Amino acid sequence: MDNIKASNFTEYFKKIYEERGYLDKYGIDVFITSIAFFIFFIAISYFYVMSKVEPIRNNWDANKCHPGIIPFAGHIINPPDQTPLEFTTQNFGRCVNQILATIVGQFVKPIYYLGDKVIGFFNKLVGVLQVFRKLMAYIRNKFKKIITHLMNKIVNVFIPVQKIIIKFKDALAKTVGVMTAGLYTVMSGYLALKSFIGSFLSILIAVLILAVVAIIALWILPFTWPLAASGTVFFLLISIPTSIIAGWMIHILNLTSRSVPGKPGKPACFDKNTLVKTISGEIMIKNLKPGMTLNNGIKVNATFKCALNGQKMYKINNVIVSETHKVFHDKLGWIYTSEHPEAIQVKDYTEPYIYCLNTDTKRIEINGIKFLDWDDLEPIDIIKLKNLNYLTHNCSLRNIHKNLDSGLDADTKIELIDGHSISLKKIKVNDHLKFGGKVLAVVKINADDISFIKKYKFNDKILIGAPNILLDDIDLGKLKTLNIPASVIDTKKYKNKYLYHLITDKGTFVANGIKIQDYNSAIENIIDKRDEFLNKF
The missing domain is CATH 2.170.16.10 (Hedgehog/Intein (Hint) domain)
Structure with a gap:
């Protein structure tokens, strides 16, 4: 390359590609030399193999893929059902696959190693989670045993108290029974006394009437006047105190069993400030008057001002109403306010009066909630009124008020x-x-x-x-x-x-x-x- 003379770098590259290179000049020689070396290698290998054919055949599995042995596999091992060329070709294919598998195995070994490490990590993580789960289960079971033990102790304490309360309640019930029996005994005695006094007074009045007749007869005859005078005095002495006592007894005993005071009542009413929608606007229920018309066309037939009388008050959808008022529930039907799932008791309710209505449809609707009016007439009661012929079957409920x-x-x-x-x-x-x-x-x-x-x-x-x-x-x-x-x-x-x-x-x-x-x-x-x-x- 020293004979190349170039004034610049571009001409230098042009001369490199324009002039012939080594392979251009000597390529055929290199090829012939390679073929000669290959033939020499094959010849050397053949003589080497043939000189050690028995040891190679005896350890065939270890030597069958040796590069110098592969071309002569059919001459070393000559199966009876295959030609030397077929066996050599088959052995060559197996060796190539084995070599490729070994190479690929070496290539993917790091990947397998990494995969094993990742799998090992997750296995250990799962193991940790299992241990944690067992720990939580152990804690839960111990806590459950502690709670169960405490509840058993509490139950052991409260069961005797409950028995005492039950016995006390039973004693009170028996006391009420005894007092009721005593009351009926007194009432029976009272009625018997009243009957006796009435009978006695009737007999006494009859005797006095006979005495009056006799005295009048005695006054008719002159010779019986002294006797008549004595009889008159005796009659006055008897009749005047008897009349006073009889009048006093009748006044005192003029009672019936119906006059015995009943159990204090539980009115079904609303708080005085409950807003009711009318055709004139919202009005507090305490200010409603009979004859007013509500916004849904229902007419007010009567108003009630009631004493609270120990009634508990509940709130449903901002409506304060007494516990015994009937309210409609979509699933439960007509139930008491205290039984409504959304009812919340109003604590410390101090208003002395509560209010209610009677309407011509026997229903009251406030804040989207349906209530019965004072009469508490459910559909079955309406049917009963109609069956008793107090209402016709096709008449309006307004006829109840009418x-x-x-x-x-x-x-x-x-x-x-x-x-x-x-x-x-x-x-x-x-x-x-x-x-x-x-x-x-x-x-x-x-x-x-x-x-x-x-x-x-x-x-x-x-x-x-x-x-x-x-x-x-x-x-x-x-x-x-x-x-x-x-x-x-x-x-x-x-x-x-x-x-x-x-x-x-x-x-x-x-x-x-x-x-x-x-x-x-x-x-x-x-x-x-x-x-x-x-x-x-």
Whole structure:
């Protein structure tokens, strides 16, 4: 290359590619030399192999892939079913595959090694997780045993307490039973005494009447006047104290078993600030008046102002309502408020009064929640009213108020416990009535939609009111005004817009000198629900 003379680098490369190189000049010689060397190698290998053919044949598995032995495999091992060329070709293919497998094995050995390490790492990680799991299971089991042991100890402590409470409850129940039996015994004694005194007075009055007849007969004849005078004095000495004692006993014992105070009531009502939507806007329930129309077209037939009377209050969807009010649940149907899944008890509720309504559909809807109105008429009760022929099967529920509601004239006289008489419309909740107990609720009823106002006359006593009033008077007996004739007052000419009624802890009160049942009796006596309403109040 030293004979190349170039003035620049480009011409130098041109001369390299333009002039002939070594292989161009001597390529054929190199090829012939290589062939000669190959033939020489084959010849040397052949003579070497043939000189050591027995040791090679004896250790054929170790020598069969030696480069110098591969070309002569068919001459070293000559199977009877193959020619030397076929065996040599077969051996060559096997050796090539073996050599390639060895080369590839060496190439992928690091990958296998890395894979083994990764697998080993994850196996150890799984082992650690298994140990951790066993540890957590051990801790859980020990904790469970500790809790179980503690609960067993607690149960061992509380079971005797529970037994004591059960025995105490049983003792109280037995005490109540004994007291109830005693009360009935006293009542039986009282009624027996009353019957005895009544019989004795009847006999005594008969004797006195006979004595009067005899004395009158004695005064007719002059010669018997001294005897008549003595008889008259004796009659006066007997009759005057007897009359006083008889009058006093009749006044004191003028009681019936119905006059025994009942269990204090549980009204089903709402908090006074409950907002009710009307066609005039939202109004607090305490300000609603009978005759108002709610926004869904339902008309208010009556309003109730009730004493709280120990009732628990609950909140459902921001509506505060008493525990015994019936509310509709999509899955449970009509249930008590206290049983509603979303009901939350209002602690320390201190309002003295709660309020309720009667409507012409017997339903109240507040904040999207459906409630029954005061009468608590479920669908089965409506069916019963229809089956009893008080309602036709295709009539509107508005007919319940129209034909079956109760109520008295606002000016009906009610006697208080102090002997003072006032108008029914002036009675307040918690007032104490003479012969009527305590007022638990005042009911104000819309008179416009009543079918008719009647004037009922009982001897010299008069009641004015709705069609359905129940009497429970000692002289008049038990009467339903639905079944007795009376003069009708045109509702359009009736002077008062509202009728009134009461609910008492005895279930009765005296109005215009007549003992009547309270408002709850209007519907309950028809559908035979007295026990349910007594539980309500």
